[in-house]
Amino acid sequence: MEAAVSGVTDKMVAFECTREGGYSCKTKLIPLTEAANAEKKVPRDWINKAGNGIEKPFVDYALPLIQGEPDRPLEQSLPRFVRLKKIHA
Known part of the structure; x- marks a missing residue:
């Protein structure tokens, strides 16, 4: 979300995980061409x-x-998703 709002394009969020000393995971941006x-x-x-x-x-x-179960807002038992306002420059 932060990347999209700041104008980053042609990227997607990926998980970078490690199991050294337990499990941990962080997000990173990668070019769409690496995942498409x-x-x-x-x-x-x-x-x-x-x-x-x-x-x-x-x-x-x-x-x-x-x-686990994510803590997320629901509307009529379905996840409520964010709607972004389109801004034309």
């Missing part, structure tokens, strides 16, 4: 042999990213 039309595949050894479930390494990777 790119994919990061789940390693095969994170998927069970039957191909229909996950193994512990996937849980270890994903849990810090998905655990």
Whole structure:
């Protein structure tokens, strides 16, 4: 949000995570060209042999990213999103 309001364009927010001494994550801006039309595949050894479930390494990777419930305002049980005012220069 801060970047968009300050006029930054052609960038997106990415997570930079480390697991050294616990899990921590910070945000950074990266060029859209680094992320557009790119994919990061789940390693095969994170998927069970039957191909229909996950193994512990996937849980270890994903849990810090998905655990907890974010504190956010709701409207009719749906997240309330910010609406930015368009300013034409």
